[in-house]
Structure formats: structure tokens, C-alpha cells
Amino acid sequence: MPDGATGFAALAAAFRHRNFRIYAIGNALSLVGLWVQRVAVGWLTWELTRSGTWLGIMVFADLAPALLLGPIGGAIADRFDRKRIAMGAQALALVQAASLAALTMAGLIDIYALLAFTVALGVVSSFWQPVRLALMPALVERPDLPAAIAIASMIFNLARFVGPAVAGPIIVYAGVGPAFAVNAVSFLAFLVALAAMDLPRPKPRPRGGSSVLGDVMAGVRFAAAHAGIGPLLLLTLVVAAGVRPVAELLPGFADAVFDRGAGGLAMMTSALGLGALVGGLWLARRGDRPGLTRATLTGAALGGVAVAAFAATDVFPLALLAISGAGVAIAISAVGAQTLVQTAVPDEMRGRVLSFYGLIFRSAPALGALAMGAASEVVGLGPPVMVGAALGVAACAWGWRRRARLAAALEAAPA
Numbered sequence: 013m014p015d016g017a018t019g020f021a022a023l024a025a026a027f028r029h030r031n032f033r034i035y036a037i038g039n040a041l042s043l044v045g046l047w048v049q050r051v052a053v054g055w056l057t058w059e060l061t062r063s064g065t066w067l068g069i070m071v072f073a074d075l076a077p078a079l080l081l082g083p084i085g086g087a088i089a090d091r092f093d094r095k096r097i098a099m100g101a102q103a104l105a106l107v108q109a110a111s112l113a114a115l116t117m118a119g120l121i122d123i124y125a126l127l128a129f130t131v132a133l134g135v136v137s138s139f140w141q142p143v144r145l146a147l148m149p150a151l152v153e154r155p156d157l158p159a160a161i162a163i164a165s166m167i168f169n170l171a172r173f174v175g176p177a178v179a180g181p182i183i184v185y186a187g188v189g190p191a192f193a194v195n196a197v198s199f200l201a202f203l204v205a206l207a208a209m210d211l212p213r214p215k216p217r218p219r220g221g222s223s224v225l226g227d228v229m230a231g232v233r234f235a236a237a238h239a240g241i242g243p244l245l246l247l248t249l250v251v252a253a254g255v256r257p258v259a260e261l262l263p264g265f266a267d268a269v270f271d272r273g274a275g276g277l278a279m280m281t282s283a284l285g286l287g288a289l290v291g292g293l294w295l296a297r298r299g300d301r302p303g304l305t306r307a308t309l310t311g312a313a314l315g316g317v318a319v320a321a322f323a324a325t326d327v328f329p330l331a332l333l334a335i336s337g338a339g340v341a342i343a344i345s346a347v348g349a350q351t352l353v354q355t356a357v358p359d360e361m362r363g364r365v366l367s368f369y370g371l372i373f374r375s376a377p378a379l380g381a382l383a384m385g386a387a388s389e390v391v392g393l394g395p396p397v398m399v400g401a402a403l404g405v406a407a408c409a410w411g412w413r414r415r416a417r418l419a420a421a422l423e424a425a426p427a
Contacts, residue, residue: 023296025152026160031209032151038205040167042102045198047175048182049109051281052191053130054263055183055274056116060123064264064393068385071260073130074137075378078371081138086367087227089143090360095211098147101140102203108133109196117189141374142367148354149362150211158351162296165347166289173285180278231364234357240421241353243414244308245368248349250407251312252376254400256342258319258335259284260381264393270328283332287339294340295347304348305419311344313408316401323397346373352422 027033057070089097112129115121152160182191222230236242259281266277291311318338325331350369357365384396411418 023159023163025156026163026296029152029156031211032160034205034209035147035151036163036167038202039164040171041205042198042202043168043171044175044178045109045195047171047281047285048179048191048198049112049195051176051179051277052183052188053126054260055277056121056126056188057123058263058267060126064261064268064385064388066123066385067261067264068382070127070130071257071381071385072378073127074134075374077131077134078138078141078374081135082142082367082371082374083228083231083364084224085139086142086146086231086364086370087224088139089146089363089367090227091224093213094143094147094150094363095206095209097139097143099203099206101136101143102199102206104136105133105140106196106199106203108136109192109199113189113192113196116192117187137374141370142363145350145354145366145370146363149359151209157354159296161351161354162292162347165343165350166292166296168288168292170285170289173282173289176278176281176285180275183274228364231361231368234361235365235368238356238421240418241356241365243411243418244349244352244422245372247309247312247407247411248346248369249372249376251316251345251404252372253380254402254404254407255312255316255319255338256377257380257384257400258322258338258397260377261384261388261393261397262335264385264388265331269326269393270331272328276328280332280335283336284339287336287341288343289339291340291343292347295344295351302423303419304352305415305422308345308348308352309408309411309415311341311348313341313405313412315341315345316404316408317341319404320398320401323394323401356422 027036053070053074054067057066060066108129112121112126115125148160148164149157178194179191182194234241235245262280262284263277266272266274266280270276272279295307315338318334318341322331322334322338325334350366353365353369354362380400384393384400387396
């Protein structure tokens, strides 16, 4: 099947599809709210503990449930109606955000209650993440899938820019409780959007009497045996654990390194998101797959270099420039990797294989942030982040030597 359009025609082609338009609007509102909550959770954690270790623990609590439940969520996404699973996950996330807002505004929150609510959202996200990824091919025609994936990433990173910009004034002038309430409203908006989408009934998927765990293992075998997907997931794991945790540690940098408070945190998080938005726009306009493996590897390597530069400076304007550049490069790497996996995997394996990508995307930065946060108690925030960035660049060098084999396996796969 031919690849899709390029340039701005690729963007327009994706938005021709009604379901994708509805999904994009609802997802944008939800993601802005989610980023408002993430900034609020990070700032509340720092206010309650003044601890880099607790920042790492909180990130780990949000993302670690995917280690156990993400692959199961992928198997369920391959067995049942993906739209219903998505709506159920969003409804549970709405309850979590509303409850957290109520307790915080009532003055009943402490670090352990915040930890429990964060774990709860992590559990819900473990089922939402694979079904979100697996839904994408149902929203657009197959030639428009690369552009749709890149647009979804742009929305995510625009929310990363807008959400903190909204969160800063809310936290400063109203407090963290109202920030959690904003997220609850945004989940409701996405729930309405999902209900309005008109998706075809899923075809019955023959299971051959296999269990959910059996389905998970079948997905593991497929990914491991694939000449492109297996190595790409391994590379993504190292880069995600070594380079991406800087985003989770920004509250510590804002206070302990730059002495800028919540406003500085919002500026840095927005700079990271704005850079990632630029990277996503570049990929969306690119449209086709040839050369995407090279772009993915290059983006990952440049992201590591930019993160190392951010961690090495104590000059705030230079830090903003470096973290913005990191956002561009990391987005190109992450969206490129997801696009390559999406277009290489058959639909009957889509939920499971993408759950592995989602597991890495969510959990590897948590592991990295936990290790870096603990190390920061001894040596400060900068050195652990620089070591992680160096590991990411080394992994890219390994992948670069294998780029021809990776490209042959991933870019030649039928879309």
C-alpha cells in the first residue's frame, strides 16, 4: 500500500476523518488537564517533602504499575471492544482526579495519600495506554496513520506546553486542589468525545482457547523474533530510562538548582513541551516512512546530548534553550519509534506489541527517575542526569551500527 501524503497535505488528510477529529479534540482537552495535574502532583510532592527521592518515588508510583499490568492491558485490547475499554479507563481516571481534588481542598492530603492516588491512576493508565495506541488505526485510513500518530504526539506535547502554563497560575493563586479539579473536568470532556465516536464493530478475534497470559507470551515471542521491533524496543528502553527522566526531575531543578519556584518549573516544562511540539510537527509533515529509522536514531542521540547540556548548566536561559532542544529530539525519537512499530505489526498483535512500547514509554522513565532521584541526595541532580544521557547516546551508537538491518525490517513492512 502506498505511503500517505507529505507536508501539510498529510496533516489535512488525517483530519478528514470524523473519528480522528473528535478524538483529537477530546484528547487535547484531557491531556491539558492531565499535565495540569502532573505539575500539581510534582509541586505538592516537593512542598510536602523537599526530597528528590520522593519526586522519584512519586513518578515511579505513577508509571510502575505498567510493569505488571501493561502487557495484560494489551492482551485485553486485542480481545475486546477497544472503545468500551477506553471509556471505562477514562471514567475511572475521572473518579481519581475528582477524589484527589476534594481531599486536597479539604486539607486531608498527605504524602502517603498522594502516593496512593498516584498508584491508582497508574493502574488505570496501564489499561488505557495500550488501548489508546491500538485505537489509532481505527480512526484513519492506513496511508494516513503515520501523520495521525505524529499529530497525536503534537497534541500531547502542545498539552505539555499549555498544561504547565495553565497550572502555574492555578497553583500560585488558587492552590493544587483546584488544579486537580481542572483535570477531572478534562477527563469528563474526553469521555463525552469517546462516546460520540462512531467506530465499526470489532471483528471477533479467534483466541484458540488461550489464556490472557498465553496471549501476552505470544506477543512477547512475536516482538522478540521480529528483526526490527525487538531491537527497536530495546533501544527505546535504554533511551527512555537514561534520557527522558529529566522531565520528571524538573521540580527539583526549578527549586534546588535555579531557585525559580513553581513559575520556573512551568517555564521549563513548557519549553520541553514546545520543543517536542516542533519535533512532532516535523514528523507529521514528513508523512512517509523511508528514512524514519535514521531520523529516530538521530533524534535519540541528539536528545541525550541536549539533556546532558541542560544538566551541566546553572544559567537559566541556557537551561531553557537546552531543554527545548531536548524536547525536539526526544519527540522525533519517540514518535518515530511508535510509527515504525505501528506500521510493522499486524492488527491481531497490535494491542500486545504496542503495550510493550507503552510499558517502556511509561515505566522506563520512572525507573530512571527513581535511580536519579536517589543519587541526587548524595551528588546533586546534575551528575545522575548526565550519566543517564551518556547511556542513551551509547545505545544510539549501538543502534546506528545496525541501522541498515533495522530499516529493512521496519520501513519495508506493509503499512
